Amino acid sequence: MRGLNRVTLIGNLGNVPEYQVLEGGVSVAKFSLATNETFKDKNGKTRTETEWHSIVLWRSLAELARDYLQKGSLVYIEGKIKTRNYENKDGSKRYVTEIIAEQLIMLDKRSESDE
Numbered sequence: 001m002r003g004l005n006r007v008t009l010i011g012n013l014g015n016v017p018e019y020q021v022l023e024g025g026v027s028v029a030k031f032s033l034a035t036n037e038t039f040k041d042k043n044g045k046t047r048t049e050t051e052w053h054s055i056v057l058w059r060s061l062a063e064l065a066r067d068y069l070q071k072g073s074l075v076y077i078e079g080k081i082k083t084r085n086y087e088n089k090d091g092s093k094r095y096v097t098e099i100i101a102e103q104l105i106m107l108d109k110r111s112e113s114d115e
Helices: 059-068
Strands: 007-013 017-022 027-040 045-057 076-088 095-105
Touching: 017 059, 027 059, 045 059, 059 076, 059 095
Parallel strands: 045 095
Antiparallel strands: 007 027, 007 076, 017 027, 027 045, 076 095
């Protein structure tokens, strides 16, 4: 049976995208994305929990993020989950789970000054 690795998120940027150009001219942008879930607890009180996601965009999506996204921007992200590992300075193995975006849609409403 084939597997499926697909993630769909709608949330707000937690920071300005960090943009850089790697060897070979490949561009990459990274930012954190906050998604909120609202529910009623056992006492009937409305609660909101925020989950933070690390987003990575490559090539033209990275350039789009650099040019148009800012802290707080509302975006739709579709992509896949990727976990990588590395050794820190102490030699301890660390793991990082990221969302590799394959589609980005900006959901902020345009202001009159943008038209």
